[in-house]
Amino acid sequence: MSLLPFDAFLKNVSSKPYQITKAGYLEEGKYPVVDQGQKFITGYSNNDEKVFKNDESVIIFGDHTRLIKYVDFDFVIGADGTKVLIPVDDSIDTKYAYYHLLSTKIENLGYSRHYKLLKEKTFVKPSMEKQQEIVKALDKAKELIGLRQEALDKLDELAQSVFIDMFGDPILNPNNLVIKKLDDVSQKITDGEHGTVARTETGRMYLMARNISKLGELDLTELSFISEESHNKIFKRCNAEYNDLLLVCVGATIGKCTLVPDMKDFSLARSVALIKPIKTEMNSKYLLYFFKTEFMRRQIEKSSNASAQAGLYTGAIKKMKIMIPSLNLQKKFASIIEKLEVQKSYYKVELDKLQENFDALLAQNFEG
Template sequence: MTWTEVPFLQALRDVSGGNPKVPKSEFRDSGVLPVIDQGQGILAGYVDDPDLAQRNDLPVIIFGDHTRCFKYIDFPFAVGADGVKILAVEDGFDSRYVFWFLVSLDIPSAGYSRHYKYLKDFSVAKPPLAEQKRIAAVLDQADALRAKRREAIALLDDLAQSIFLEMFGDPSVDSRGFEVRELETLIAEGDRINYGVVQPGRHVEGGIPLIRSGDLGRLGVDRSSLMRIAPDIESSYSRSRIAGNEILIGCVGAIGEVAIVSADDVGSNVARAVARVPVAGDVDREYLAAYLRMDFAQHYFTRELRTVAQPTLNIKQIKSAPVVFPPSHLRTKFAERVRSVTQQRAVHVTHLAALDELFTSLQHRAFSGALWDHGALDEAA
């Protein structure tokens, strides 16, 4: 099926002008009017002055001129001051259809430069309005399924912390009086917490796997796209080579992300942005990793960040991280309960990946004019 395509500026118009803009310094945690900026999240904060509301008819589509993020907004809001473009659809277009079309675009990255100039170069497919609404409805349904999976994953993430609080109380008020030890005291004898390879060079096919901070996750190390480095470079960093008794902590980029290494990771090395934490044999790694993911541990990491070129968590701060250390049988019990939660989380993550794949396929088929089986969504759910 071939559809008419129209230039971007015949499908959308920039209605950003004439709206008050709220600087970040004036954002509040609560208020009468939400603030929309160009960040990843829907809301950036609130303001209390209703006169700061943007003045266009709703809905509108927000485009982050620096971030390339799109947001569909159908409620009153104030505009963040930096890099926000407000777009309104022209007659003959369904706003939800146009939103999903824009989300599907591959906009080239120009760093923190502005990207609206690239957006204006695209053409917008224009099927009949009834078909636009059908496409939008199907994509809305698929995205709703993804949102439910993400919500379930978030609830499971919160559950681990709830289990800890139930068993051990809140460390911030020392409600149970358990021993608190610095992380450095939980390290395997004769070893130490350390960074990895500083200058890994270029990717080398068949080289030694290098674990970077972006490879860390709750399910362990994601080995699907590991960088590989030359053996002669890696050999100079034998001290950070994975032995199998470690947890890994992100120090730059994915700061505070924690992963437990598996047998598959043995022999790999880690990047400078990752701290290798070799755990003593009598310390349950699952307990320690789960503890370090808790809000109170993450808040410690955030407070201790140092900024030179970019925010960095230093080894000194990691060594000094306080760890609530209950008796062994309680740590084991906690780890078992968290293991069950992690297994459930893994199932939801797998389902979410399948839904993401389905959604991408539907986008491609929708905006290329292809037809699809309406039962596909029910089968994926």
């Protein structure tokens, strides 16, 4: 077993000839686009000249996001900051290297570049037989996670189907429901603190885009804190409360949203917008699921700029269009969703256990 520096373990493949900008992404096409974003495939392209011919497999490392992906098909590389890595030679299994990178802790520098930190790490290289044994065990654990995630996704799909059945597709609006600007049915639409806020070891939670998970929940595993004084100043303008909508409005995960649960007051950073619905006009769960529709996704995409550090500003959010059915029908929808959420909660407990098992296997093989 050998302990290797980065340059003796992995090498960076020049990806510039195969990159396209986010503005060039298509909704459908011949070739998938893989970049450093949260989604595994973030778009498509028909540009034959930009296809990265993937004879075996490669690892994607997000220079800004620290996200790691294993890709074993031909694809187009999306946007700046997407590093393509392969083993330095045949003595290192690509899937083994991928799992090793997943176990590697890299400090979060925000939207700065992280590849330089990765290059400072060292990596364990056992025999090829041992590498493949490790890969087999981790593949199985990952497969179980995928199956449970699929079950959760199906519940989300069911919820969206219920939405369409009850209200119609907002793109077509077959029931001729009233369309209003989001600002007209909201008490307040704002975003978090724009200035620099001093962090503290303890204090009030200071939540940002990373704290809204891909599952549409608050993720409090990686927290920042600020003083009571700073919190009070921010909270006067941006007072997130129970059942308000939080919307990621800066960065790679724009559009992710969740409702505020019953919890202690916290402050928001600029990367999260706050939407307070007028309770006599709009139910919070209806608002949440409206934001998950294709109609709203298109509005968000159109309103946010196409740079790597995309931004969705409050002025644009206020102008977004939303269908307004009767409040009674919205509440009926919310009641159905609450029953589905009970089932989702069971699945999430199981998913957490499977993830803990996977993380333990990673630690056992790469950190011990």
